[in-house]
Amino acid sequence: MKNLLLVSGLAILTFFISVPKVSAQMDTSSKNHYYELKFGDNMYMSIGGGVNLFMIQDIEGISDSRPLTPGGNIALGKWLTPYVGLRLELTASEFKTWKAETSGYKALYPWYLGVFGDFMWNASNTFGGYNENRVFSIIPFAGISTMALLKDAANGEKHVQFPISAGIKLNFRLSHHVDFFIQDRFIFTTREFDGLQGGNMLEPMMFLSGGFTFKFGQNRFIAYNPYEEQMMINGLNDKINQLRKELDICNTRKCPEVVPTPCPECPACDLTSVVRFKINSAVISREQQVNVFNASEWMKNHPNATVEVVGYADKDTGTPEYNLELSQRRAQIVADELVNTYGVDSNRIKILAKGSAEQPYPDHNDWNRVVLFVNEK
Numbered sequence: 001m002k003n004l005l006l007v008s009g010l011a012i013l014t015f016f017i018s019v020p021k022v023s024a025q026m027d028t029s030s031k032n033h034y035y036e037l038k039f040g041d042n043m044y045m046s047i048g049g050g051v052n053l054f055m056i057q058d059i060e061g062i063s064d065s066r067p068l069t070p071g072g073n074i075a076l077g078k079w080l081t082p083y084v085g086l087r088l089e090l091t092a093s094e095f096k097t098w099k100a101e102t103s104g105y106k107a108l109y110p111w112y113l114g115v116f117g118d119f120m121w122n123a124s125n126t127f128g129g130y131n132e133n134r135v136f137s138i139i140p141f142a143g144i145s146t147m148a149l150l151k152d153a154a155n156g157e158k159h160v161q162f163p164i165s166a167g168i169k170l171n172f173r174l175s176h177h178v179d180f181f182i183q184d185r186f187i188f189t190t191r192e193f194d195g196l197q198g199g200n201m202l203e204p205m206m207f208l209s210g211g212f213t214f215k216f217g218q219n220r221f222i223a224y225n226p227y228e229e230q231m232m233i234n235g236l237n238d239k240i241n242q243l244r245k246e247l248d249i250c251n252t253r254k255c256p257e258v259v260p261t262p263c264p265e266c267p268a269c270d271l272t273s274v275v276r277f278k279i280n281s282a283v284i285s286r287e288q289q290v291n292v293f294n295a296s297e298w299m300k301n302h303p304n305a306t307v308e309v310v311g312y313a314d315k316d317t318g319t320p321e322y323n324l325e326l327s328q329r330r331a332q333i334v335a336d337e338l339v340n341t342y343g344v345d346s347n348r349i350k351i352l353a354k355g356s357a358e359q360p361y362p363d364h365n366d367w368n369r370v371v372l373f374v375n376e377k
Contacts, residue, residue, distance in 0.1 A: 034082055034130065034221040041217030042079040046089075046181065048072065048211020054095040054194065055204050069094035069109060073209055077120065082130035082221050085120040087141070091185075092150075093207060097194040110194075111150040114187065116165055118143040132220040135173050142166035147189060163189045171213070179213040271298050271307060275334050275371040279317060282329035284337060292334060295373050296342035308350045308374040309335045314365045315356040324355030334371045350376070 036042055051068040071093020079085035091114040099106045124137040148160045167185035174180055187205040194203070273295040275288050284292065299307060311331030313323035331351045338344040361367035 032130070032223045032225050034223055036221055037219050038217065041219045042085075042221065043216045044077055044079075044179075044213050045216075046073070046075040046077070046211060046213040048074075048181065048183070048209040050183075050207060050209025050211075052093040052095050053206045053208075054097060055206065067096060069096055071207060071209070073207075073211070077118075079120070079122070079221075082125045083122050085122070087116075087118040087120055089116040089118060090114070091116065091207060095194070095205065112147055113150055114145055114147045116143055116145040116185075118165075120169075130221060130223065133173070137171040137173075139169040139171055140167070141169060145187065147187065147193065149193075159193050161189055161193050163187055177215050179215065180210070181213055182208075182210045184208050271295060271373040271375045273298070273373055275330075276367075277330055277369045277371075279314075279369060280326070281369075282326060282333055284333060289337075292337050293342065296338050296344055298373075299338070299344050299348065302375075306348050306350065306376040308352055308376060309338075310352045310354055310372045310374055312354050312358065312360060312368050312370050312372070313356045314368040315359060316365050318356070320356055324353055324357075327355045328353035330369075330371050 049070070049072040052071045053068055071091060073089055073091040075087050075089035077085055077087030077089075092111060093114075094109050094111050097108050097110065099108050118141040120139055120141045122137060122139050124134060124139075125131070128134070143165060144162065145165050146160065146162055165185055165187040167183060169181055169183040172180045185207045187207065188202045189205055191201050191203050273291045275284060275291045275295075277283070277288075278285070295307070299305060309331045311327035311329070311334075313327045313330075315323070317323075318326065328351075331353055335346070335349050335351050338349060339346045356368070359365075359368050360370070360372060
């Protein structure tokens with residue numbers, strides 16, 4: 001029993017030692033907030049087993065053999081935020097008590113069933129910041145419970161009590177979906193529960209258990225910062241207002257109409273337009289349409305020029321085979337846009353797909369999701 005109490009004391013001491021000091025000058029204006037994509041993402045189920053110790057008073061002349069008794073627990077819980085959660089745990093365990101007889105005391109081993117409603121607090125996330133990949137977490141908990149004997153106690157009666165309980169859970173992350181835990185729960189029953197003596201004096205029971213936690217859902221909590229997002233929105237609004245002012249200034253100017261004239265006698269110069277794509281996409285964004293338009297204008301001003309439309313993909317995403325097909329689709333959609341939207345003769349366009357075998361921008365991987373125009377001189 002002394003060894004078990006020592007283990008429990010060390011676990012609680014570990015918690016207080018590991019909690020860092022919190023600065024009173026925390027910047028709440030840039031504090032992260034968290035949300036979940038769906039309700040079931042942060043739910044979990046735990047299954048475990050352990051030993052129970054009913055810390056009754058010593059009885060003179062009785063050998064305290066086999067003070068630890070077996071038991072098991074199963075729980076279902078949910079983290080409401082990265083810091084607090086709720087849990088419902090069901091525990092069934094044997095415990096040791098005594099029955100007074102004329103010849104002395106007789107050891108009894110009745111079973112109890114406990115239903116615990118716990119308020120969970122993740123101290124590691126609270127003081128160390130939320131980290132879904134944290135290997136070790138300290139989680140104190142407390143709550144109310146219902147305790148019922150499944151077998152007659154020493155006085156021949158079955159008792160039901162509603163004690164408070166508290167404890168600490170040490171959590172070890174094994175993977176995204178599985179944790180290992182060690183938990184020490186103290187249940188504060190009264191002497192009446194075991195039937196050995198009456199009265200309302202608290203008589204704690206300790207259940208030390210270990211087991212596995214199975215976490216549901218693919219996602220955990222997602223962080224966002226309202227302050228930073230508002231600053232970004234304010235910056236975009238300022239930029240929009242500035243562009244509107246510049247547009248108003250342009251509209252007030254009277255410029256002579258400029259009619260472009262092709263110059264077929266001029267040698268064709270380089271075509272520098274580049275059409276960029278998002279990752280794993282072959283769709284021309286609105287921002288990139290201007291580059292297709294510029295390429296079409298260049299071809300109208302150089303009617304004798306033939307252009308290669310060359311598609312690429314970045315080498316760090318996808319397989320070489322998939323990237324080759326993706327670059328083909330990118331080149332094809334740019335060529336179709338030149339022909340169908342801007343009226344460029346399809347005979348003046350050659351479509352090439354390089355995939356990720358060639359990287360026009362070897363030092364900037366993200367830049368290689370492009371279609372380049374190559375002037376055939």
